[in-house]
Amino acid sequence: MSEPAPDPRPGPTALSRWRRGLFGRVFLTFFAAVLAFVTLASIVQFATRERHDAGWVEAADAVVEAHKPALLAALAGDGDLEAATRALAGALELRVAVRSLDGAHLAGDPATPPLRPLRPRQRSRLERGAPVMLREKSGEPQLAFPIGDRAVLIADTGDQAARRARNLALGVIGLVGLLGASAWLLARSLTRRLALLEDGAARMARGELGHRVQVDPLGDEIDRLGRAMNDMAYQLGELIRGQRSLLANVSHELKTPIARLRVLAELLAERAESLPEHPASARIRQGAVELEQDLGELATLVQDLLTSGRLELSGPHASPVQRTPIDLAPFLARLGAPFAAEVAVTPPGLSLVGDPLLLDRLITNLLSNARRACPQGHVWATAVGAAEDVTLAVEDEGPGIPPAERARVFEAFYRLDDARARDHGGAGLGLYLCAQIARAHGGTIAAEGRQQAGEARPGARLVVRLPLAGPPAPVL
The missing domain is CATH 1.10.287.130 (Signal transduction histidine kinase, dimerisation/phosphotransfer (DHp) domain)
Incomplete structure (x- = not known):
């Protein structure tokens, strides 16, 4: 069966992967619910503002009525108008001023804005002795209270409204931050546990069937x-x-x-x-x-x-691999002789730690496959040492291994050509066993194309990389 054609579309970005992931979806859903709640609360507050303002004006009017006798007496010359105005400002916790009907400042905070223009209905209320709230599209509400028929008390709500708006903004920011942190913790707690399950499933898929996921016996x-x-x-x-x-x-x-x-x-x-x-x-x-x-x-x-x-x-608690020093030059020379292989070891005296019987089987299988692939051609067996590992390679001048088959040749009972393999006695276990031996020594094996002087040449090259220190010690 042919492999599906690659998708020409670009892969997802990190942001799109995060948004599509469970963590992103839980976090965004929770956070969107929080924002919807805050928006709804703001709409409700705006819709009920007039009712709130009416209650506020009524409460302020009661305070003004309690202080009105002192203000009227001061306006009549029997008392200190400034002191009475300051007392009222303290009771209202607002900036207030008393102005004459023609706008002249009589007492209170001179920075209080003048009385805003009145609509006929508002002027009628003020003449009847009722308080009036003046609200513009820009700016904060202003309260006007008639003081007899000679003056008007103006209460500027700017400071209080600013404090209220600031407190509201801080409250909203704090609420959003708290709920956002809660959403993050909730999403993190869910996805962290799912990530552990994903890691456990991946390890089991790699063959680590002894791995177990930590779970709570009384969990969810x-x-x-x-x-x-x-x-x-x-x-x-x-x-x-x-x-x-x-x-x-x-x-x-x-x-x-x-x-x-x-x-x-x-x-x-x-x-x-x-x-x-x-x-x-x-x-x-x-x-x-x-x-x-x-x-x-x-x-x-x-x-x-x-x-x-x-x-x-052999599980992780027992290793079937012996740890014996092996001098590679005589080792490869002995194994290569029956197959007329040309042997080269660099540097001279190179050795590694491993299981002689298993490595004998590995090299013999590779040389046997190479000689079957080219009965009359050249076969090479080389070993090149590095700082921490050694590279063993077996090359031949045969037909080579197609690139699409190079990973599959190490599967059990897999053969490139069933008819030819049966004629030569191959059962498809040789390279599979080589891969097992390489893994047991903590190494790797791969099939490559043969090259010479940087140019491709007919033939195959099987490469085994093993640690010089030998296979990993068994876990006790």
Whole structure:
């Protein structure tokens, strides 16, 4: 099945990813609800402002009526008008002034604005002795109280309104900040736990079925989801361990009958050599040789299955890898000789710590694949040391590995050409086992195209990078 074509559209930005994520959606939803509440409260306050103003004027009028006798007496010359005005200003907590009907300042704060123009209805109320609130589109309300028929008391609400507006703004800002912080904490608490679940699921998907997500036994739906994930990982782990154990046991049990069959095949080949010359005798001898080869390949397959099972069944508490110093120059020379491989080690005397038997199997599998790919061409085995690791590479002059297949060749039982692989006896386990051995040593393996002097050349290059210090120590 062909892979889907890549999407030509640009990827999402960090802001769009945040907005589409659960954290962003929870935070924005909660914050939008807060803003909607504040907006609605402001609308309600504006709609009920007239009613609030009426109540405020009534309360202020009661205070003025209580001080009006002193003001009238002072206007008649029997008292201190300034003192009476200051007393009233303190009671109202407003800036007030007493002005004559023609606008002259008589007492109080001279910075109090003059009386604003009156509409006929407002003038009529003032003449009847009732207080009037004067409100303009710009500016704060102004209260006017008649003091007898000689003066008008003007109360400027600017300071109080400014304080009220400032307190309201501070309250709104504080409320929005508090609710915004609450929204952030709520979204963070939810997404942090979901992030732990995501990390646990990713680790389980990578094969770490022993990993468990921390959950509260008496928790909520997220904890129940975590428990379900832990149960799923346990069941999968048990199933896989059972299958691997069965495969390892079957492979182990097959070793004895295969060994007997190989002995019988050798005896058959020896007897076939003593048969008189006849076309039937030649076919028997050829069949005995092929039977012996097939049994050898079957024994190799069983051994690969046993080694693979041993590596897979070893958990984090036990390591199947020995830690032995290996001198790479004689090691590669010995392994490369049966395949006529050209060996080079840089620098001389390079060594690493690892399992000799497993690394023997890894290099042998790579050399065997290379020689099968080019029976008559050159095969190279090289080792290059660095500060902390060593790079082992096996190259050949064969047809190479297509770029689209280079990652899949390390999958179990995967073969580039099934018919050709069967003809050459390959079962698709060799490179899979190489990848397991490399991982068990804390290293990596990759397939590349062969290059020379910066130019592409026919052939394949299998590269293994292993730490010089050896495989990681088992966790006790």
